[in-house]
Amino acid sequence: MTEHVATNETILVVGGGISGMTAALEAAETGKNVVLVEKNPALGGRTSQLYRYFPKLCHPTCGLEINLRRLKGNPRVRVVTLAEVTGIEGSTGNYTASIKVKPRYVNESCTACGDCGRAVETMVDDPFNYNLGQHKAAFLPNAMAYPQRYVLDPAIIGTADADRAKAACKYGAIDLDMKEETIQVKAGAVVWATGWQPYDAAKIQPYGYGRFKNVITSVEFERLADIHGPTGGKILRPSDGKEAKNIAFIQCAGSRDENHLRHCSRICCMASLKQTHYVREKYPEDGKSTIYYIDIRAIDRFEDFYQKVQADPSVSFIKSKVAKVTEDEHGNPVCHGVDTEGYKRYTTPHDLVVLAVGMEPSVKGINIPGHIVADSSGFIEADPANGAVFGAGCASNALDVNRAVQSATAAALRAIQVVNKVAKAEA
Amino acid sequence: MSANTALAEKYRNNFLKEIEEQVEMGDWVKMCMQCGVCSGSCPTNFQSAWEHPPQELFMMIRAGKREEVLTTTSMWNCTSCYNCIVRCPRKLPITHIMHGIAEYAHRIGKAPKMQATRFFSGLFWKNATKTGRVNELKLSMGLYFKDGFAQGVKNGMAMQSVALGLVKAGRLNVMELFGGHKCKDQKGIQAMLKKAYEIERSRKAAKMAG
Amino acid sequence: MAKHEYAFYPGCSSQKGASASNYLTSVESMCKTLDVKLTEIPDWNCCGASIGYAEAGELPRHVLNARNFALSEQHLPGQEIVATCAACWLGARETRERLTHSDTLMADTREALKEAGLQINEMPNIRHMVEVLIEDLGFDEMKKHVVRPLEGVKIAGYVGCQTNRPFGVSGESFENPQYLDKMVEMVGAESIPEYEQKVTCCGGALAFSEPEKAQAQIKDIVESAYDHGAEMIVTPCPLCQANVEIYQGQINKRYGTKFDIPVMYYSQLMVVAYGGSAKEAALNGQVIRARRLEEIAAKPVKR
């Protein structure tokens, strides 16, 4: 929140999701200065787009609220949003990062009063809702957005809409002359917490994502269930807005597949088990879930969550990798395949198919000295060759939130060890 | 001692090893993770079911169910559509494994004798390699008459309309029965194939001995 | 000197009086227009096809294909091998892949080839005719020659299996390849991109040995074409063409349907669109006559 000057005793944290925020806060609360860089206009990352967590079914925004309060009260963390690290130079204890900062077209004077949003007419896709819905081209990224400041979509810059927004703002918060800039930041150590992205489901051709409207991904399904989502928390199917009560969950959509992602993404089984709760929550009478799986990976303590779901009569399990999805005349996606436990063939129509898409590390394009050592899936490995650049969270492995936070906390200590050495040397 | 009993003896209670060494692409069988996408992708599946779909056959092989696997008609249902291959998350060459197991069962005399596709497959190969090129008429006749003359005529009649259509369209030449297309260097082809069979046999034998 | 030259591997079914002879005829006319020179590989032999597996075994199958490679190398050095038949293309390409990836297999093959006094020094590229059209000529070039667009004709593009899997035409997807639809559009006809049976298997060789199984699948393929209002079906594969066309009568008997839809080769559509005669397009080779195309073919060319 402050503008302290970055030095070799500063820790640079790349990525403002739960892993990055954790690494930044844990380091700051141990007395270190941190620069936290986030490419989106607001912090929170992927978890802030989830409706509930497994296994507690609590809301990610609850933890986000706590982390944001920690952040608001801590002068040691400097947050830079709409920013991407384009390169890092130097070596352990002495790095300089080039950071490209996109224009927000809104300055600190913004009070989030919303006048600009009401003034503009242009609607643009809402990435926070995976483009399932649209929002005004002058918008607050989401209800929990920090910084709590509006953003102007570049699409309207130079149009009458931009002028309307500017005119509507009583506080001179809109600055249409903002330009993209590149800033240099010094740091002794770097925590790389760029998280993950959902595997491109369109590449899994037999499942017809992109061809059939009623085939969606697990991350999109989270938005449908969320009160802040495009349907206001109702599970409606995209094709016709009809209530989707009979829902298929297809596991390993991309994961454990040599044609796509070679690794197991760890979270997808639990995510689908969790999402069957959404179906029951919204349609207690006649909600129905079917999980098509290879192995249910409800690891360690999560096993009892799995057992609870198994006991639920509205949920059925079929041990089968679905062969293909077709669409019937009513626009229902139809799953075709073979239940391998005793060889039973099925051709089952559902209201909606949810693909439990795999985790792909968003480490690509990272440009640092001696190039980062990663495994065959692109996850950053713990390797001396990486110097003082430490992978954290899902940039380092396919992890659930709990493990990602552990990993981020560990990464924070590794970074602190480096800057402490620098401090000793400089003292 | 027949080929079969010899092999059964050699690979006692390790059918998987037998398949790995004696069947084309057989060493892929162990890589299956039983997801079942092959079974679900097989076109014939949605018509009349196989007795055992590929992924189940693989499990049976690991479980050492030699008799059931070698005598089933299942592999013979393969239409070589390659759906299973392109979808298999473990990249198993399933189509070829199916053909391989079929070929092996046929080779050691385990395959169901009168299974139509087994019969046709053999017929096709002989037909093609005899002159180097396929003679479609003889091929079909051969198939129709596999169950004896009377049945042959019956099958022939059933197919008559089809055949006539082709004849009219100039796509079936009755004269093919006498001669028809052939390669010039048939001798060379025969010699070449003979050699190929020799080499292949010796290689499999070597594996069995090794 | 032609624009493009290839060693040609027509395959058994394309021979005179064989089930795909009409394919060959139309391909020849098409290539004339496009200035593509195909030189038949002297004394080529059968590819063994996938169905030969019971007797073939591995090595003999590859040796059979390798013989064609050797002949091509000997008589048409430096030329890529082009096949029009899906099975020939696939068989040859499989052999190519296997031999390149296994030195033992390569050595054994060479040894066997000696018996026929042949040898391979380098692996030829194996191309399907549609690959040549799309990659070497391109849609623009193909479109240039259209003088008689097949306006208003609705055609279902049936790709089938073996030109599509496991290799396929590069840039296309296994589940929903687009190139046939593009070709249909290219000749001025109306395509049906959402035709969901476009890659369903026609039953292949089972059509002979176990007709009831194959015909059940052919039924789906034809039915869906009708559902989408198609007047005809187009395909790049001789076995697909034969299976889908010639059994419609039997299917009608078996299922009480009234199928009577022509099944064409892309090459036939192109020849007609290029101003060729019904004879040049081998429309007389249809078991189910393509009346609509015959009418168009009878029309004078607007130049």
Next chain:
Amino acid sequence: MADIKVAAYICKGCGLGERLDADALVKIAQKDGKVPLAKSHEFLCNADGVAMIKNDIANEGVTHIMIGACSRRAKTEAFFFPENAVARANLREGVIWIRPDTDEARETTQEMAEDYIRMGCAEVKAMTAPGGNTNTGTSKTLLVVGGGVTGMTTAIEASKTGYPVVLVEKTGALGGWAAKLYKRVPVHEPFKSPADTGVGDLVAQVLGDSNIKLYLNATVAKTDGAPGRFIVDIATESGATHTEDIGAIVQASGFTLYDMNKLPELGGGKSPNVVDQAGLEALAKAAAAGDGVIRRPSDNQPVKSVVFVQCAGQRDPSGTHLAYCSGVCCNTSIKQAMYFKDANPSVDTTIIYTDLRTPGNGEDFYRSAQEKGVIFTKGKVAQVVPNGATSTVKFHDLILDDTDAAVADVDLVVLATGQVANSGIDIFAAPKTEEEEAAVEVKPISILNLTYRQGKDVPQLKQGFTDSHFICFPYETRRTGIYTAGPVRRPMDIAQAREDATGAALKAIQALENAELGRAAHPRSGDLSFPKVRLEGCTQCKRCTVECPFGAIDEDEKRFPVFNESRCRRCGTCMGACPVRVISFENYSVNTVGAQIKAVDIPDEFSEKPRILILACENDAYPALDMAGMSRNEYSAYVRIIPIRCLGSVNTIWITDALNAGYDGVMLMGCKSGDEYQCHFVKGSELGRVRMSKIDDTLKTLNLESERVRDLEVAITDIERVPEMINKYAAELVAVGPSPFKGF
């Protein structure tokens, strides 16, 4: 109290100026709020507005600031005055955004705003800027309990960061379970073969580190004190006791394998040729020391066929065995099968599983095992029948649906039994009778022997593991400055344990650093306020010592509470519990809230303007109300909302005061309690509810209807539900009629 000067600032931005009469609000602040300095500003959060406030602090001697503008959750950078006591009256999200902009609504909206100004002024006057706890220790030493991979890693990482470590190991050697392993599961590309455990290297690092003081054959006899000033007695074999000053503690006491003798149906204890995974590791080590051939225990014959039984005594819903999955056994069995295959490919190795669980790149390890010829069979093992030197494994083959499948002539059977946490005494378990005590073969032995009022060890979450209940905060133990790491927290393998140990080291370091500065630990990290108690008023009722969710309060011999501020998380549960109200925080006390309640102007019973008090949890309910405002979800103008740290901090006096003052109803909004509780102070909301359940008696004595108090569970996402609840309740109260206490 030092002389204070209060200033009130009313913002007119964001439509406040248009929707409200700002001048009237300024007057209210002066008249009712009795603040000497009250100003309004067009745009308070901009540079000019903030400069004005800073100037008043500098030149007008303003110490206490009341800001009437947006929610306390907004514009925190602008309104950041760490040196001063600050109160925020929420006029934007809390008033104009939840009210319709109509003429008829104008009056009630203005009244709402005026009350919030009165409340803000009253609150800030009752506050002092917190100075921080002074009863702090200065020890920077970490105590690590357990010398396995987790403990050693914690010690090494802490030392690397520059902190001295005392490492206590109960056995005579470092290494723990990992030292018993032949090899470990790989953690680097390519994930194809078992790797070296690396334990030797860790041991060498610990022994070579002068910064790490090692006690072998030693246990923790007594842990006293608080973060920064723990005093720990370490008992050694020799009988001698050493006392160490400790800043923070990491408990890495590891796990024990589930006893396979409890699995006779799987051959456990029935034959020497049926072993658990530890047994197999021992055989593999012996083999490696010899000719590399793993031999059958019974007769030393080479093992030609081995079967691995997964989930042995695990994932058992019946409750007989472990209900959970240990998460690591699949990879372990794969690794152990490779011991055989790598040495001799002709050994038959079969792994019988129901769900194979190899997350992440474990998938590569799985594939590699298949390449090496390990057979994977999906099935449920029914029975292992030893006969002579070999065994028959009978199972249900789930793929072939063969209920009497079997593998015969098996030389060795390996049971993948699970991890059981060494977590000491379960302080929540019902006290056992003598017989029961006797019945338990192994009495749980305390690990830490805490002198805490609330028990000797760290509370367990479930199934004996001391894991955190919070998904976002895996290191939240309920004993401040004491963290657990490794398999005692959750079943885990070496790789996870090392990561966990590193994280725990950071948390421990952070805890002792903040303890020295007198700051709170998570979730109110950095909070300088801490509970102060007027002992002279204390009745020794022990409620505070019993209820503190973090065991921060002990009792002295006279049964007076002894506060250990450095253990305190500042939730205020003690303050809520205290019947005589002697516990308070500088900036959050019975007064700061009580004064707000009293400050509200209560219209008489004829006005038909009921007043409803809402006490809302600041972490979930209050943000939900804010976001309801942001999405313009309207709710009744009759409510007055006060954010509270936790439902647990609600003192019943607030309720009775409110009702006495003539409020018509009180709504309490707190987090989910119970097993899946979402209260970030663990027991806060639960204890608060227990307290409120007794409120009915109070109501009876006042002879008021029970409807007058409503306890609600509110989640942060309830941005539509909360307004509905409020409006519904407001309507109900109209039916109940006005409070008889109005106008007294």
